[in-house]
Amino acid sequence: MDVTPQEYEQMVREQSKPSPLLRDMVWAFAVGGAICTLGQAILDFWKKTGLNEKDAASATSITLIGLAALLTGLHLYEKIAKHAGAGTLVPITGFSNSVASPALEFKSEGLILGTAAKMFTIAGPVLVYGIGASIVYGVILVFLGV
Amino acid sequence: MNGKRMGMATIRLERPPRVRAWAAVGGKKEKDGPLGAEFDQVFSDTMCGEKTWEKAExxxxxxxxxxxxxxxxxxxxxxxxxxxxxxxxxxxxxxYAARGTQVPYLGLYGACSTMAESLAIGACMVDGGFAQRVCAVASSHFCTAERQYRFPLAYGGQRTPTAQWTATAAGACILTPAADDCAPVRITHVCFGKVCDLGITDANNMGAAMAPAAYDTLRTLLSDTGTQPKDYDGIFTGDLGQVGSRLLCELFSLDHIDISTVHDDCGKLLFDSKQDVHAGGSGCGCAASVLCAHLLPRLADGRMKRIILAATGALISPTSVQQGESIPAVCHAVVLESGGKR
Structure with a gap:
């Protein structure tokens, strides 16, 4: 019997197991929260070393990015992310992983056409639209004279 | 028209070519799977001692x-x-594998259906007298496929429950003419499939995209040959996985045909559900290695008499997925029989 695409879509929906949303959210909350708590501890540490608020915040970002890149290189980040999902994706550590992982993966194509060219294949869109949005936001602020 | 075609699309091989010998190789995950002991060789190192994943494949x-x-x-x-x-x-x-062999070479692309495609074309070549010793081979590697179709290995992403795991494996068969009594398995019929597309766009649900193609080719083969599922010791689809297998059985049940008792899937056989492969195995190497490690030895020693291998392939490219195209699929089927002396 021939089924129509609509009928088939319905069949597929019934047979395809959905993602375990509740479990995913609990993991994302716990791991994402843990990363942010770690960030706070790192911030406190840098402040104690005598850095002012602004520099301590920058140093915290750099530390988290460095840690995530290290864990990516050790192939540990993806093992945590497999369970944590958005918990490891949303914090700045996810951004670090998305740059470090293609840089590592594509080194077989050389430092220029591989590592450098592919480094931003995943993070590129975030940069383009993130910077783009900040420009729009800045222009609006200028016109509002805030 | 000579007498080789029957029905809509099935080819009856007049002098059924033989499968003389075969070999299956796999990676670590395949070794740890249920068929691990049946492989001819397994590599614990996914790089196989090479410098790149591609060279490993x-x-x-x-x-x-x-x-x-x-x-x-x-x-x-x-x-x-x-x-x-x-x-x-x-x-x-x-x-690159054929480079240096000094043997005439045809490169085939049927995605995960490639093993059945190469076996079927090889069988036609031998039956037609165009070749006496043909090697049909297919391979896939988890790492080469991931970087081409999805994300870098170290990227922290989550796979959906319907996603399948590309096998790191290869299978090769040597086909010889019907007169080769030493060869223990015969290929009696082949059926090349049509491209089917029921509008699935989720590249993480290949089983669902490919099940209609498997249904179409198997229905054609069964009807052309006047056989029923119970006439076979097994109907093995390529890599529909859990989701696609359920859908295939459901499509047949709409025709009041129960194939669930004889149907199994190479993607389900290759890995254990505890191996975190989600809906099952996939990749050209999946059907190829399950055929060579598991199915052919059973046909050779008579544990199975007659089976269908119906390997399915999702005919997408990373570009077609990004452009939002739905996923066309194809399924080629080969009927294998136990026969000849070992």
Missing amino acids: VHLQKVAVGMAANKCKLPVSALDMILAGDLLGQCVASS
Whole structure:
């Protein structure tokens, strides 16, 4: 019997197991929260070393990015992310992983056409639209004279 | 029209070619799977001692072809033809594996259906008298497929429950003419499939995209040959996985045909559900290695008399997925029978 695409879509929906949303959210909350708590501890540490608020915040970002890149290189980040999902994706550590992982993966194509060219294949869109949005936001602020 | 075609699309091989020898090689996850002990060789190192994943896949294919030829006591250079395929762009794993063999080579692309495609074309070549010793081979490698179709290995992403795991494996068969009594398995019919597309766009649900193609080819083959599922000891689809297998059985149940008692799927056989492969295995190497490690030995020693191998392939490229195209799929089927002396 021939089924129509609509009928088939319905069949597929019934047979395809959905993602375990509740479990995913609990993991994302716990791991994402843990990363942010770690960030706070790192911030406190840098402040104690005598850095002012602004520099301590920058140093915290750099530390988290460095840690995530290290864990990516050790192939540990993806093992945590497999369970944590958005918990490891949303914090700045996810951004670090998305740059470090293609840089590592594509080194077989050389430092220029591989590592450098592919480094931003995943993070590129975030940069383009993130910077783009900040420009729009800045222009609006200028016109509002805030 | 000579007498080789029957019904809509099935080819009855007048002098059924034989499968003389075969070899299956796999990676670590395949070794740890239920069929691990049945592989001819497994590599614990996913790089196979090479510098890149692509070279590792070439190595898998070379080893499979070499071992299969060796079992016939032939050097690879004595083959008349190599029919090979893989998942990489421009079919490079196969071409690089065939480089240096000095054997006429045809590179095939049927995505995960490639093993059945190469076996079917090889069988036609042998039956037609165009070649006497044909090697049909297919391979895939988890790492080469991931970087081409999805994300870098170290990227922290989550796979959906319907996603499948590309096998790191290769399988090779040597086909010989009907007169070769030493060869223990015969290929009696082949059925090349049509491209089917029921509008699935989720590239993480390949089983669902491919099930209609498997249904179409199997229905055609059964109707053309006037056989029923119970006439076979097994109907093995390529890599529909859990989701696609359920959908295939459901599509047949709409025709009031129950194939669930004889149906199994190479993607479900290759890995255990505890191996975190989600809906099951996939990739050209999945059907190829399950055929060579698990199915052919059972046909050879008579544990199974007659089976259908119906390998399915999702015919997408990373570009077609990004452009939002739905996923066309194809399924090629081969009827294999136990026969001849070992």
